[in-house]
Amino acid sequence: MARRTFEVYRGTAAEGKLENYDVEVEPGMVVLDAMFRIQAEESPDLAVRWNCKAGKCGSCSCEVNGKPRLSCMTRISDYPEGESITVTPMKAFPVIRDLVTDVSHNYRANKKIPQFKPRPKDAEDGWRMQQYEVDRAQEMRKCIECFLCQDVCHVLRSHDRHEEFVGPAFMVRTAAFSLNPIDTVDRLEFLKDTGGIGYCNITKCCTEVCPEHITITDNAIIPLKERVVDRYYDPIKALVRMVRGGRKKG
């Protein structure tokens, strides 16, 4: 059995540092397993957030060698032997302790999205939808709320625009509602104003880190941006609105 060195962030938002831990690793072990071993053998107070340990709940998000990852799905053997592995909390959110961050921003952002409202039922037993229509919504509904896309998004990570931009995860959520074949709600004003969709300049970093392989930029954000532009920034439509005396928007 091999030993590997982990450099783990220990501390709070105010102060903290990387601590070294030597951990014995077995075949197949993931980074989260190494954190458990540290808890069991050295530091029972090492703060880690986790639940399913199968890549399905999105609790154990952190950064491994500076890259946003689910620690339960990151195999230790993917990193070259002989080099230490750095484990730090998500940078886009305030640290509570060690690897645990305050992700409450995301729950506030989600609450701002106008809720789903269905059209009247198509039959007594519910609605009729075709699988091909449902497929597009289902891609968005795979989101496990790990917030890794939020963590990597430079609008949040580097520019701290949490109040102005809900972030890629909630573009995905908005798309999930809007792609639901029976939804009736218009969310374009929300996207333009509260949602801050204009902040995204489609660098696609979010798509790259999504553990569910949701094509966030291409299938969620860009189509939503197009619809916002269509309504609020189309010069011909703006002219028509001016002539008709409509309220000037955007």
Added chain:
Amino acid sequence: MEIRERHDHDVLVIGAGGAGLRAAIAAQDQGLSVGLVCKSLLGKAHTVMAEGGIAAALGVVRDEDNWRVHFRDTMRGGKGLNDFRMAQIHAKEAPDRVREMEGWGAVFDRTDDGRMNQRPFGGHTYARLAHVGDRTGLELIRTLQDHAVHEGVDVYMECTIIKLFVVDGRIAGALGYWRPTGEFVLFRAKSIVLATGGIGKAWKVTSNSWEYSGDGMAMAYELGAELLGLEFVQFHPTGMVWPPSVRGTLVTEGVRGEGGILTNSEGERFMFRYVPEMFMGDYAESEEEADRWVEGDRVNNRRPPELLTRDVVAKAITSEVEAGRGTPHGGAFLNIAAKRSPEYIKKKLPSMYHQFKELAEVDITQDPMEVGPTTHYVMGGVKVDPETAETAVSGLYAAGEVAAGLHGGNRLGGNSLSDLVVFGKRAGDSAAASAAEQAGLADIPDADLEEAIGESLAPFQRDGGHNPFVVQEELQQVMQDKVGIARTATALEEAIQDIRALKGSLKACSVSGGRAYNPGWNTWLDLHSLLLVSEAVAMSALGREESRGAHTRIDFPETDPEQSNHNTLVKEEDGRMVAVNDPIPTVPDDLQTLIKEGV
């Protein structure tokens, strides 16, 4: 006084999986003030792990299906120990509970004519599980979570309840602590719904997370509620067995529902040899017949024996391994690649594809998986009234895995998600109705709160004691070795002694560091419930001297018809835990005929 924060609600729901969320929505619908407390972040509860689907006799895929068939399947799957009234309510109400979620935004897989599709599953006569690929639980929890939040339910996340209080004979409140700060918080409420899930964390090989420490069962027991049928712990037949770090991680029954076959090291499809007498004639008798069923002719052929109930399949895999016909890492082969195209597998079982690819470096569209039993679910729990979900404690309700009754000796796959929404709603409705009748909130004496807080902070006062994680590992080893899938009186008696000794170790634990997000301290607090319920499980298992459903006694290998008329009930008597027999309510003649002779 340590408590700086207090919240008052008409109804407090503890636990935010499917049952808790559905209960909160129901109570909120009555126009009351509702608080929802959860140990983790919202949306992370174990419901998210449910993969295969939600069972409801919608009659979409097969017209012949109706509540009577679903009821019969559930009772037969539970080996006659189910509460018949709960099974009846469940089968009748599940279709409405599933359909209403579509109106709240759930997007289920469709049939060609645009209706909700249904998938076959173990023990269900017809294709009955509404599903979303292999992530049905995620769809359910997200739908309920969004609906609850937008309806105005107040959510308290990463808050663990450690004690419940009764004042003047009725539930009055709950004491908890915030995980991020370690500060205490008091909730007062007129009614409380427990939706805290099971106790899977007591075993070493498990599909359950750290949260499943039996908190609800332990807290209810301490107030005088009774624990029913705890010897029935479901070992899901298909958990991952390799690599070691993911041993126990769930492999959905949906793999078998979609045609996956089980083989041993000799390449034999062994399940044909394990069809119990009760189900003779209900399953395919040749591989050819099973193949024709998988290919789509479900009217003229019977389903493959891989779709027998979970207790039967788990025991069959264990027997094959014991007979020396196991896989290299001690399991069975589960092969879907042999029956379905790579495209089909990726479409229908996407998360299984990724799980094996990323964690085990196995491509399930090409190669078989290695699987073996893993602790998954507990059929037993707090005894409740079948209509209202009320426990023996006035004003305290329980729904979902924490409650007992619906599943009897073995739960059918897909019946858990439907249980959550059917009885979650009922518990929320009853809790709200009874809260509305109360004059006001009761005051909880300061002395009681101070005592509870003092006990919970005790390990900080000690130095150099045991590490709580080590005590937890020792308990998991005891439960795995002595209260596992095959049991004996000797091992169970030893386990009870071991658990009592571990309770002593718990008292000698110390915790270092501060109270803010300290997993060592949090685990120490959880261990109190984990040990209490583990002892109740071992005592219940010792009491049932027969093999039935998920409970297997090597020293009593046969099912004893004499023991079909009672459940095991654990309660406190004169300060001691005792296990007694609790007679099963008599099933009315018409339902009895339905169970025996079919629809």
